[in-house]
Amino acid sequence: MFNNCRGIRAYILVAIVLAAGMRGWSADETVGSVKTLTGSPVVVRGQQTIPAALGMHLFEKDLLRTDAQSRVGFILRDGARVSLGPESELAVEKFVFEPGQGKLELLLRMIRGVAAFVSGKITQLSPASAVVETPVGMIGLRGTKFAAALAAR
Amino acid sequence: MRLAWIFAAAALLAMLPACRKNPVTRTPAPPKPESAVVLLKDDNGHVGRVRFENAGGSVELTGENTMTSISAADAAPAAPVAVSADEIARRFGAALEGLPAPQAEFTLYFDLGSDRLNAESEALLTAVLQAVQTRNSTDVSIIGHTDTTDSPQSNFALGLRRAEQVADVLRSRGLSPEFMTVESHGEGDLLVKTADGVKEPRNRRVEITVR
Structure with a gap:
């Protein structure tokens, strides 16, 4: 479809401008932000591994990872809160929060470790749309506060 | 070879009564964590x-x-x-232990057709800025809403003007624009459901969420 990178970039730029225009200015794709932190957790974003920092914005597909000395907590734009204990890994697979359009979806993928959750507006407005996927099954969020620990494999 | 096993088994059996009298407590292997x-x-x-x-x-x-x-x-x-x-x-x-504090939510109301902040709303913005401080927030959403008087198109524009007005004041009081997201939902997200063309003060609002 595109014979060079610039073409793709231009296309994406147009798409972003159109999307921003429809939602008012400065609509970005932030899904949440890092709020609590101990040690040196990281965010894996595509091919990059970035040290997590307080206030850092998070995006769909971001994966958060902690080592034995680290913890990290974040808040999503629907008010949902998540925190990871040491040696844990969790990805924000999908986050759609457009209550005006009735578009609501939350999919967190917990890979290992221990995590605590407090659900937000997505769960409140559409309980069937919020899920935490784990290697041993799916947690359906009906609200509000719960925690999960995965056995070491 | 087999004979040796039988002898061993017999020897163990012979020891059983002694065992019962003086049991050797062996801690069972801890269950595999689930x-x-x-x-x-x-x-x-x-x-x-x-x-x-x-x-x-x-x-x-x-x-x-x-x-x-x-x-x-x-x-x-x-x-x-x-x-x-x-x-x-x-x-x-x-x-x-690491769960963050919940987000803080504020609602500012507006007069019919107006994007001007009243004195009450100005005062509320101080609380908004305090919430930003205590949470070290880098993510504040400002969403403008209207009632159903006028057309959806002009209400979208009015909702956006309301939200921008709030953002301008917050910016002038020191909140970085990078941390703000400004949107309009126009008449599409009514707090109080009404028919079209209804003046409803509770729908003329800007919702601020501090995360």
Whole structure:
């Protein structure tokens, strides 16, 4: 479809401008932000591994990872809160929060470790749309506060 | 060879009564840790509901501090059991301690057709900025809304003007524009559901969320 990178970039730029225009200015794709932190957790974003920092914005597909000395907590734009204990890994697979359009979806993928959750507006407005996927099954969020620990494999 | 085994077995059997008299307590191998999900009371004292489901079956947690254990993706989750606060702290404490504070929400109201902040709203913005400070927030949403008087198009524009007006004041009072997201939902997200063309003061608002 595109014979060079610039073409793709231009296309994406147009798409972003159109999307921003429809939602008012400065609509970005932030899904949440890092709020609590101990040690040196990281965010894996595509091919990059970035040290997590307080206030850092998070995006769909971001994966958060902690080592034995680290913890990290974040808040999503629907008010949902998540925190990871040491040696844990969790990805924000999908986050759609457009209550005006009735578009609501939350999919967190917990890979290992221990995590605590407090659900937000997505769960409140559409309980069937919020899920935490784990290697041993799916947690359906009906609200509000719960925690999960995965056995070491 | 087999004979040797039989002798050994017989020797063990002979020792049994002695064993019974003076049992050697052998601690059983600790059970393989299983995965677990626990339902807790939230900050408002509310206990919700959580459903766990896999290829083996499903279970629903409805009681405070009830937990299900899961041994494998194809094994049914165990029936919920109540667990102690100590057990919860031991297994889940490391994650629970790091939960961030909840977001703060504010609503500012506007006069019919107006995008001007009134004195009451100005005062509320001080509380908004305080919430930003205490949370070290980098993510503040400002969403403008209108009632159903006028057309959807002009209401979208009015909602945006209201939100921008609020953002301007917050910016002038030191909040970085990078941390603000400004949007309009026009008349599409009514707080009080009304028919078209209805003047409803509670719908003429800007909602601010500080995360």
